[in-house]
Amino acid sequence: MGIFILYLAWFFIVVKPTFSPDTKMSLPFDDLKESFYNEASWNVNKTPLIIRSNITGDNEPIIVDFPFKGITEQYYVEEKYIQIDEGRLFFLANLDKTGSGSTLLNYLFHSTSNYTQPDIYSDIVSSDESASTDSIKINYNNGLVQQGFFRDSVRIFYYSVKVDGSPIDTSTTSHTYNNLFSKHKVITPQLNHSSYIILNNSRIYNFMTSDVEKTVTIGTRIHQYNRFYINPSTGGAISYNSSQCDNYNTDYIDLYDDAYGLAFIFDDNVNLELCHNKNLSITAEFNVDGRFGYQLLFHSADDDMTKMAQPYRLIYGADEVLEGLSDEKLFYLSFKNYSTIKSDWGYSYDFNVTVLNASNTAIFSYGIMPIRYVTTAGKTYNYNKLDKYGNMSRVSVVLLSW
Known part of the structure; x- marks a missing residue:
């Protein structure tokens, strides 16, 4: 909060922008918002893995057909060491119940980021x-x-x-x-x-x-x-x-x-x-x-x-597509040339984008700052920031343009 207040103080006292309602209405903020979001957002797929077991036992091998495509390192099952090989998904599960109460739920995550496997002791x-x-x-x-x-x-x-x-x-x-x-x-x-x-x-x-x-x-x-x-x-x-x-x-x-x-x-x-x-x-x-x-x-x-012929049944549930801003994509954006981004986005005005967390602390800023006495317009939008494990946090995006 303190950093953001200092930033605002510098912006309004030193730069002294002027805000014009007419300018605010005429600037294409919707285009800027859409271009930034397309550049900095991503999707994370979250698919339920529903296991119904006929047996009980620890470290039961779960081996099922894997119908999804893509780089194998970009898939993750929460708290499981997994391998995807020859079109099959492999991991171990603890099956502690049978019958109607046997349902075990895990989630399969997929994004464009590589995942780190959890530590696992192996005597192989x-x-x-x-x-x-x-x-x-x-x-x-x-x-x-x-x-x-x-x-x-x-x-x-x-x-x-x-x-x-x-x-x-x-x-x-x-x-x-x-x-x-x-x-x-x-x-x-x-x-x-x-x-x-x-x-x-x-x-x-x-x-x-x-x-x-x-x-x-x-x-x-x-x-x-x-x-x-x-x-x-x-x-x-x-x-x-x-x-x-x-x-x-x-x-x-x-x-x-x-x-x-x-x-x-x-x-x-x-x-x-x-x-x-x-x-x-x-x-x-x-x-x-x-x-x-x-x-x-x-x-x-x-x-x-006798039950080992079909010890369990795994069903892939309906895929949920999560959407939000990505820390990785924000990081990559921060290194991109400002003039190139303006050209890629087809945006002819100057701008600055600042992302604030729930404490109003700036966690990302891109663009340039307006010169003194320039007529400046601004808008604020609320988004979710999404990590590769499906965790979301609320952020505000402040757009300035002139």
Whole structure:
């Protein structure tokens, strides 16, 4: 307030402008106001993320299709460490309720400014050859799972992927990681296969994409679990003295013993073959035309895996477009040449723009000051100032022109 009073004192005593009602009416203040607002304002999109959960648990991976475009660093979910990768949004959520009271609400923000991710502790250790977090360690060979360890014991002994009956081409692979996940990817002209290990979770998430329909076969030899479950009518003990394989059409199978288990969950029904002659192996065959995903979930025997096929549902709510003055755009404006701005705005008169906060303290000023005894007109407008997190504060914009 004191700064603004001193400014007014200098303006009226030293400069001594004169205010003419006729001048005020004739100056195109609406044009000046519109040009300034277009230069200094921005939009921030605020989209509700509505999660309805069927399970309870901390650090549940939320992985959903991401329908929005733009630079990934310019998206932010409040208080969440997020990653946007291959058209999917990844973050962790604490799901503490189920049923009608399970709704969890977060907000997704998007602007033209980059966001800083919140700090997150990560125990992910990742390289081209392996990745580990929580209770699992996965060994990779040429971008594909080779072995899987859960609680320091081998649970996956062998793993293969075939496309149209032939082993997938692993000549081109990639490996990336961050604080949230480790990813190993096989890239082929026909089909891409991405494998993710998520922080604090004993699971392998796999996603495949193909522009044309392909028949994919996943083969794996696993620990000799003694029981399996597909649905209430299909399951029971596994007999290892039979050479016959069992065939099912299902999107879910859980294999377990008295201590631990391994569940397979697919996006859709697959032709699944369960063989149990001395060793235990699973072969799953399905078609990929577009996108297809499947998971391998290591777990303790007492974990209820039946709800993991759809542990939650995320709905994007109606997008709210917030509008207001931007500190960043005001900052950039302050460095722009005055004559250039006058030309860009198509404004032939001289002017000054001052922004005052709720305490009437000047927080921004641009333009020139009028010379002595010049006939000057002024107008004041009220706006919102908006930061990239959707927070608004009321400001006044004082326009002077002559």
